[in-house]
Amino acid sequence: MSHIDTAAITMPTAPQWAEIREAVARLCDDFPDEYWRRLDREDAYPKDFVETLTESGFLAALIPEQYGGSGLPLSAAAAVLETIHDRGCNAAACHAQMYTMGTVLKHGSEAQKERYLPGIATGDLRLQAFGVTEPTTGSDTTQLKTRAERNGDGYVVNGQKVWTSRAFESDLMLLLARTTPAAECKKRSDGMSVFLIDMREALGNGLTLRKIDAMINHNTCEVFFDNLQIPADALVGEEGRGFRYIVDSMNAERILIAAECIGDAKFFLRKATEYANEREVFGRPIGANQGIQFPIAKAYAAAQAAELMVAKAAALFDAGAPAGEAANMAKLLAADASWEAAEVCMQVYGGFAFAREYGIERKWREARLYQTAPISKNMIYAYLGQHVLGLPRSY
């Protein structure tokens, strides 16, 4: 049990970090819908956008000041990502360094922090690849097959990952691999370890990447490890405890992605409301029809409720209290709220929603991802059912 009195943690009643939100919104104004549409067409990485965010320091929000960051809590990072999505941009190109940061900060050695964090803060080093999902085991993470075996001074890695986003745009990868065969472990979550791999040295020397042609411009890849030799000091924390470390990163990831979903929901609701007020058919604004107005109102209420859960999850996480339940619910409710708002917006725009220049269909495709990744809804229902409510395990 945690020693933290969770009842004493105060929840923000209004969106926090107003100055950060304003500054990020100003920065996003330089990256309008045409910018993202062009990248979509060219299947290209938003290099300029990521560089601007890095130079402004926002991407280093969670890095402690002693390593060149601003040492802010997760709620501040959530405000950055929410605003990016609210302004019609997409943070998926660069959000990974925020949610992997917890593992490095909490469990990394002082030498690893000194070696990597200042470079990540300045943008000279990119920590954007998070290698967990595998093609044959999917959501069943504890069964993953990528092996890292002790070999002289280091480890040799063999296996495969899939959907490792931004791998071509990253210098470092946080990798979860099995170090002790599952059959030799008491619990299936034992025997896995986390490694911080320098991809610059590894590419072409046992590490191969292949881009996946996906429905959204997400720069996501298949990753192949073929006798990749890595040094012993790539290990983060203790060998065999990696799954526990990653769970903490996953809670951060769920909260941050939930914040992005809230931003998406706000984007869609603003667009839907504006259009419903402007567009006149049958001699009156379409928003005067209850069939248009009520779904917008319902989606608004859902987004407001989800936003409260995201704030609660971030407050618990920042207080060091157990955040798994709230983080999972935040992700679930926010992803549903953003998808509801996306669907409503598509409908409100009628045929024009399908014209790319209106900027709705791209966001609609992007919002769909969060029904499935980084954790699918069924897995959250299973977590709540089995770990929170005490229902029987189904797997």
Ligand SMILES: Cc1cc2nc3c(=O)[nH]c(=O)nc-3n(C[C@H](O)[C@H](O)[C@H](O)COP(=O)(O)OP(=O)(O)OC[C@H]3O[C@@H](n4cnc5c(N)ncnc54)[C@H](O)[C@@H]3O)c2cc1C
């Ligand atoms: C664009 C994109 C980017 C991604 N980026 C990353 C990344 O950077 N790093 C990374 O590690 N992963 C990443 N992922 C992977 C993502 O986390 C997984 O796709 C997701 O967790 C689902 O796993 P899966 O695709 O293997 O689906 P599966 O595990 O095969 O599941 C398929 C469906 O079956 C359901 N299901 C499975 N088992 C059960 C059960 N027991 N009960 C009920 N329903 C069940 C699931 O809910 C899902 O709907 C990304 C995925 C996408 C699409």
